[in-house]
Amino acid sequence: MKLDSSHRPWLIGTVVTIALAGVVYAIHAASAIECPRGDSAVGLVFGVLAAACLLFAWLLSARKRVLLLRVGTLTWWMRGHLWLGFLALPLALFHGAFAFGGPLTTVLMVLLIVIVVSGILGAALQHALPGVMTAQVPREHTYEQLDRMRWNLRQEAYELVVAACGPGVETEAERAALEAFAGHPPHEPKKITTVEGHQTLKEAYTLRVVPYLRGIENGASPLADSTQAVMFFDDLRPRLGPSLHPVASDLADICDEARQMVRQSRLHLWLHGWLWIHVPLSMALIVLMFVHAIMALYY
């Protein structure tokens, strides 16, 4: 989510609330005989507010899942999730008077801190990374289709090379793999004319392009780096006949697209990986929060 001007009211609201809460806490702490406590009237108000913020933030997932629940737009819920979730941390700190208390409350505070920090990190990444994605991955694909697109690229590269150089023992393994994936053999030309440098191209395809596209030497392959890839294909072209130069250029383009997919995967991991910490811990937090509320009132 882009942190644009539409967040300004939420930002102002959050800052004002924290400032007000801080003033109330300071007055309460100054007038308290001992350390201010969570079970004082002011402490309880802070606790209830923090719990309400967390509940609202947690309801985002319900709003996402129950699409029929048309109470506010998803964008509005997301903004609320972001800012109220952030607000919960200072309110919880005021509630506990900046002390972590006993085992349950300590776990709660640690969870809350981890969740809020991961949320802030996630918001920052989601604000910044889409721009980076647009700049670095112009041929962005649907993330869920990346695997399929990688097979497509392998098939396209195979058909290009076979069309230019004809099938051979070197390409047999790749052909079998493609057939197994697609359920039918890849397209192969019926008439094959041998041209100058076809063996060199076939070797380059078999030894460098196929392993890279298969992903078995992603990091180590010279094709993983755009500069080295350019040098590789610049070195290859003079050794090929003029009719094979367009094929080499297409292979370079396919490798470039594969590189963008790798980059997209990596960026996607940054963009959504933090959720693997944020969401499960939020579930634990909500459960423990209710337990804490009940037991605190019980005792």
Add this chain to the structure above:
Amino acid sequence: MARDPGFIWHRVKLDYFRRRPPFRPVKFGLCIGCALLAAVWVTAGAIRSDHSAFSSGAMSAGHRMLADQCHKCHTEAWHSLRDVFGSSEADQAMNRACLTCHGASIGHDPSSAVAFHQASGVDQSSPEPWVGCASCHAEHEGPQRLSAVADATCIRCHENLTESLKTTPFHAQISGFDESHPEIRVLARREPDQAKIALNHRLHLSPLRGRDGSMIQMSCADCHRAGPASAPWPYGTPTRHESIDSLAAHSEPTLQSAYMTPIRYSLHCQACHELTVDRSGERIPERSVPHETPRTIRTFLRGRLTEFAANHPEAIEAAEKPPGGARFTLRELPPKEADRLRTEWVNEQVGLFERLIYIDGKTCTKCHEYGANRDADGLPVIAPPEIPYRWFAHASFDHERHRTIDCLECHATVGSSTATTDVLLPGIETCRACHAPRTGRGESAAGGVSTECALCHTFHRPPTGNIEQPTRSIRDLIGHVAPIGTKATVSR
């Protein structure tokens, strides 16, 4: 010519969104797993009746053994919830739980479970506001000493006492051990020492001639020592006479190490001020009378003189011989007449000794006051000495902790005091020389010692009336009891 990968709808599976991504079940399972883990953690403790996970903080050092026995103190369920709705029943129940263990040492009202303040009862028209134990002794704040109460707790009321009390005999506005703290009362009111005993400190601290003729230089510690002394007192000679002593005249029944051992004739005075009435020891073998009440002394004298009369009839015969009359012996007289003469002689001798003791100013009158007051038997009524054991009515002072300081550093006027009425207490400024915020450096440094209220003042009163017989066993304290709502059973 650029490569043409073909139409996108040929390259992708158009129904991809219908398929659940492979990682989603994993993420869902992780969420459920975390929630379950949290639930299992808290319920496992609850099943084992161990609610320590729900503690709001570490227990104080003194209550550590109760860390996993929440129900020992939290006797009422939904305490905090009731607090929210303004009910004080749960607070009272918790107070009762405190008093279950501490009630034997803290004065309290059993019906309301309120611990009495030191000053309670001074002003009955404005009773103190209800104060729960936890108002001052906040538990679950870590392993600190729970009895160490912050100054703010005291100042809350004492900075404006008239807010909570209609009238108060105490200084109404005290905000700490600073200028707002009043001078020690007896000094502020310039009240004389009310002790009814004659004592000249200057004389006692001057070089004196002892009974054996040698010169003596007394020091403060010869008579004033904190706590029950183990070393012998240089001027005390505990003798056969000691059956009562001046302790009976003191209001404090117990000796505390913080306070000076009360002055006792047998410990502090007798070596020099023996109550000698018969230097020869002829009639009173002990030569002196015991330091007892006049009635006891009379009984003692009568006993010794009766013994003497029985063994020395010649003394009576000589005394009863009429002027110019014939000599006689007691044996010659009828027994009744002999007894009468013996009794008369003893009474006469007792009267002579009592005159020596009470009127001639050589023994009792040296120290005690009794004037012309006489009881029905004509014996002087000696005023109890009432030497103050504690000078501070509402504060305590630990002489033991101050023992490294020369007595005269604080009690500077002792060397010039000639009358009992002189109050030799140091003023509050003397205390502030140390008990004040640290100022200056090196030679000009001052203060730096704690100024906490609780250093001198304690909130609680000792219990009055019948002290409840403690009934708790060690197992009660360290063992487990059933949770709230179930029949309480102590595991043994």
